[in-house]
Amino acid sequence: MSKLVLLDPTKTGKQAEDLENRLHHSVVGQDEAIHQIVRAYQTHVAGLSPAGRPIGNFLFLGPTGSGKTRIVEATAESLLKNSRAVIKIDCAEFQHSHEIAKLIGSPPGYLGHRETHAVLSQEALNQHHTDTTKLSFVLFDEIEKASDALWNLLLGILDKGTLTLGDNRKVDFSSSMVFLTSNLGAAEMSSLVSPRLGFQAPSLDGAGCNGKLSARISSAGVEAARRKFTPEFINRLDKIVVFKSLGNEELRRIVDIELEMVQQRIQTAAASEPFVVNVTDTAREFLLVEGTDLRYGARHLKRAIERLLVQPLSNLMASGQIHRGDCIRVSHQDGASALMFAREQEAVQAVEMASRAA
Numbered sequence: 001m002s003k004l005v006l007l008d009p010t011k012t013g014k015q016a017e018d019l020e021n022r023l024h025h026s027v028v029g030q031d032e033a034i035h036q037i038v039r040a041y042q043t044h045v046a047g048l049s050p051a052g053r054p055i056g057n058f059l060f061l062g063p064t065g066s067g068k069t070r071i072v073e074a075t076a077e078s079l080l081k082n083s084r085a086v087i088k089i090d091c092a093e094f095q096h097s098h099e100i101a102k103l104i105g106s107p108p109g110y111l112g113h114r115e116t117h118a119v120l121s122q123e124a125l126n127q128h129h130t131d132t133t134k135l136s137f138v139l140f141d142e143i144e145k146a147s148d149a150l151w152n153l154l155l156g157i158l159d160k161g162t163l164t165l166g167d168n169r170k171v172d173f174s175s176s177m178v179f180l181t182s183n184l185g186a187a188e189m190s191s192l193v194s195p196r197l198g199f200q201a202p203s204l205d206g207a208g209c210n211g212k213l214s215a216r217i218s219s220a221g222v223e224a225a226r227r228k229f230t231p232e233f234i235n236r237l238d239k240i241v242v243f244k245s246l247g248n249e250e251l252r253r254i255v256d257i258e259l260e261m262v263q264q265r266i267q268t269a270a271a272s273e274p275f276v277v278n279v280t281d282t283a284r285e286f287l288l289v290e291g292t293d294l295r296y297g298a299r300h301l302k303r304a305i306e307r308l309l310v311q312p313l314s315n316l317m318a319s320g321q322i323h324r325g326d327c328i329r330v331s332h333q334d335g336a337s338a339l340m341f342a343r344e345q346e347a348v349q350a351v352e353m354a355s356r357a358a
Helices: 014-026 031-045 068-080 097-104 122-126 148-160 186-191 206-228 248-269 281-291 298-318 348-357
Strands: 056-061 087-090 136-141 162-164 170-172 176-182 239-242 276-279 326-331 340-346
Touching: 014 031, 014 068, 031 056, 031 068, 031 176, 031 239, 056 206, 068 136, 068 176, 097 148, 122 136, 122 170, 148 162, 148 176, 186 206, 206 239, 248 276, 248 281, 248 298, 276 281, 281 298, 281 326, 298 326, 298 340
Parallel strands: 056 176, 056 239, 087 136, 136 176, 276 326
Antiparallel strands: 162 170, 326 340
């Protein structure tokens, strides 16, 4: 009798592992969504994705600012090196049936047929393909606002991976990941978390209690989707993922990520006059407090960083108060309504740090 060698089906390949690591660095607090994207990508890389369907059909539910769009952009950035390599369809713009012509083009014989360029053409899907990665990312935002005509198009895309344009050309979605986002159930989910705690989830005793709360939140989102969408639509989805509201720890990590991105922007804008920004812990806490809003999630945090940090820095740069090699220390004093900026040092070391960060 031959000896059996146990295999580990939970282990992923290097490509999928790299994608997972990059997504965890860019997206905070949404492990389930990352897991589902990585799993679909691993199946695609192995060549085992179902024929005649998109690589993955995902419905992302959750409150605004929880990272639904961000994770799609981060996936495109990780695989195609371009966060803008996503075809975004704002479904609020397609609440009437006649507006569907913007997506698929007008049929021959209709006025303006030659001037109408289909948003969902094969050329649009393939435009961001690279020599090594032939993937497309399509995002339908606020899907609950779509018209019946858009729903009918979606059913064909999700099920057969094809779309027929106005001039009868076929579009192949078999190398695409299709993402649908919605705020359905956000009010019910938010009501399960104590409003007085903002984004911070209730501190319950034991992992089991927190697990039960998480399950209740997910259930509220899924039930809201089932009330809105037809069974034939739900059955065409590979996974419904409910995004969690962000707690203070997650928001602190987002502050760190956003500050890294600000430093990258500085190096791009001031390539010939590099300088470094050192944001102290007190300043980070101030940005966290100013950017915490239950209604807007991390989006409010990003706006706070733009208003309190980026705009003052741009003034300092434009007025010539920052020079090559400077290390700008950003701090906050108790009770102050703004951050404090000071030149910490002017040294070659700062220039070298800036060069490494570029």
